[in-house]
Structures are given as C-alpha cells and as structure tokens.
Amino acid sequence: MTIKIFDVETGKDINKKIEELKVDFKEEELEKEHYMLKEILEQPETIKKAIEQDEKKLIETVMEVLRAKNVIFTACGTARYAAIVGRYLFSKIAKKFSDVIMAHEFQYFTESVDKDTLVIAISQSGETADVLEGLKKAKERGAKIVAITNSENSSLDRISDKTFFLNCGPEIAVASTKAFTSQLVVLYLLAFAMINKSQEEKIKLKEIGDKVEETISQNNELIKKFAEKLKDKKDFYFIARGIDFAIASEGALKLKELSYAHAEGMPAGELKHGTLSLIEEGTPIVTICPKDYTYEETLNNIQEAKSRGGFIIGVSDEGNEIFDSLLKIPKVEEIFYPLLTVIPLQLFAYHLAVAKGNNPDKPRNLAKSVTVK
Ligand code: M6R
Secondary structure, eight states: OOOOOBOTTTOOBOOOOOOOOOOOOOHHHHHSSOHHHHHHHTHHHHHHHHTOOOHHHHHHHHHHHHHOSEEEEEEOHHHHHHHHHHHHHHHHHHOOOOEEEEHHHHGGGGGGOOTTEEEEEEESSSOOHHHHHHHHHHHHTTOEEEEEESOTTOHHHHHOSEEEEOOOOOOOSSSOSHHHHHHHHHHHHHHHHHTTOHHHHHHHHHHHHHHHHHHHHHHHHHHHHHHHHHTTOOEEEEEEOTTHHHHHHHHHHHHHHHHOOEEEEEEGGGGGGTGGGGOOTTOEEEEEOOSSTTHHHHHHHHHHHHTTTOEEEEEESSOOTTOSEEEEOOOOOGGGHHHHHHHHHHHHHHHHHHHTTOOTTSOTTOOSSOOOO
C-alpha cells in the first residue's frame, strides 16, 4: 500500500516518516457488548498497568516540577478533569501549587509562560488540536512540556520533553473511562514522587485496583435498575467538595455526552450561588460524598438541595439518612477516593444511555479524537 501525504492548500508533497502504531486488540473480543462497558470493566487491570512507570523518569520529572516557578496543566474534557484531580494531589501531597487551564484557552495565557514554566499536557489520544496549539506557543516561549497520553508517537508525544504512557490499551468508546483512571494513577505517582514515596504508594495503588473491582460488582446491577427509573429526567446536578469536585464534573460530562440529558457538575459550595433556584421536586442530585475531609460540609449543602425537593443519590462509603439512594464504595485511605467514586458515575452514564436506547459507544455529534480547532 502506498500512502502519500500532501498539503491540501498547495497540493505539494510533504515528506513524513510513516510510523506503524502497535495496536493490540482482538477483533472477536470487540464484537461483544459495548466497548464502553468492556473498558469500564477493564479498569481493575488497567490501573495496575498504569502503575508500571519508570522510577527514574518519575524522579527526573518531579525535580523539574519542584524547580518550576509555574506548573500548568492543560487538557480538554475528561482529561481536564483528571488534571483538576492532579492539581489537588500536587497541593495536598506535595504542597506544590499548580493551575489547570482549558487547552483552548491556554493560548490566551502564553504571555505569562517562560522558561521557568512547566506544562503538563494530558490527552488520551495525544492528537487533540487545542492541546497541541497551546503547547506549540508555550514551547516557543521556552516552557518544558511533560505529556500524559495513551498514544505512542502521537503529535503530543513528539512535541513533549518527557512522556508518560497510560498503558491501558486502545480506548475505542468515545466516552473516556479507563484512560481517565490511568491518567489519575500517573498523577498520583508524580505527586508521591515529589515527597519520595512513589515506590511504597505503588503498592497501595495496586490494592485500589482490587477495590475498583469490588465497586463495579457491588454497583453494576443496582445502577442498571436505577437508570431505568431515572431515564426520563431532563436535568441532573452533580456536586462534591475538594478533590471530588473534579469527579462530580466528570460524572456530569459522561452523563450528558451519552444520555443527551442536561447535566452540570459543580463544587457543592457553589449551589447556593445560583443553581439552587433550579432544584424542584424530584430533581436528581448526585452527591459524591466519601467519608473524608469534605463529608460534613457536603452534607450541609445536600440538605439545602433536599429541602427544595431534590432526589439525593449519594456516592459514598458511609450511608446517611439524607440519601434517597446510595451507591456504595469501599472504604479506602481518603486520598484515593477519586479512583473509586468515578466508577459508579461511569456505570450510571452507560446504563442511562442504554436505557434511553442510545449507542453509548458513539454518541451523536461527538468524535473520539478532536483534531480540529
Ligand atoms: O484525546 P483527549 O484526551 O485529548 O480528548 C479530550 C476530550 O475530547 C475527551 O476527553 C472527551 O471529553 C471525552 N469524549 C469525554 O468522555
């Protein structure tokens, strides 16, 4: 087969080396069920694979992170929610401040980027045009680029000074699931490496893989029934505090892209600044509320929604009478909750899409990889 690459505007040939991608998946496996469900169920294993990062590379990278005057995460969609978890982890674990800028807005901040800036770009595909565009500008201004991606030889891999691969195998469903939890694992490792603890925490992360399995088996059937009950609802709100605010936002994104219902994720403290006016009798409020440093305050916010008639769905390791329904997760060390709380939300979005007769693998109007600006 001959492949010719040319400039569409000038018609001139472009000389490019053709790289063959190593994609390892078995056709027959992919024919059963939906890819999305298959990818959700793979997570106990893919989390373990993401842990297999080179220790030397981790240490070298975090030395740069610690040295940098500004650390900026850039990404879109689900990858951006992983970045927000990363921001909390860097601060909580390593006391390192960072910021998250949506990739398509990053170009408007590049004036303040210089050689003392480290940019961490997260992208499953490594081909998201908005991510690449901002990075090119940051690179021109001398910034160092670290990539977290699933795609070897992708444009992101090639533009970056260092790349961490997710090792989770191809993600086929448009909705990102296993890539998200693998991105989180790499971010945990970077945060722990900053305090010299990546080796010992790798063991704990492996155990979290097993807890993900438990979370799936405890919730899958329950959520399937639950989705049937809620399939006609038009609006969903997802709330949480602290690190789980990113998970609330991710849950809302997953739900809206697959079920075509309106869904918003927000910090629970923000409810009373506007959204409370939208809560009516029966409005579903999904609250990510593990028994951690945010628990008590989140309960206060839930009370505000409940007293306006909200139907409260709790995602927690601790039951509470305020929840109308509980999606239970196992108890773990509090820093690791995001790897578990996201699982019921992925299953919820999946089953809701199926209950509504939508194809969860190919939601309307969306592409797996957004290569145009
Ligand atoms: O390939 P990327 O990680 O750069 O993609 C970014 C977003 O387009 C992507 O995460 C999108 O939000 C997903 N479809 C969400 O499930």
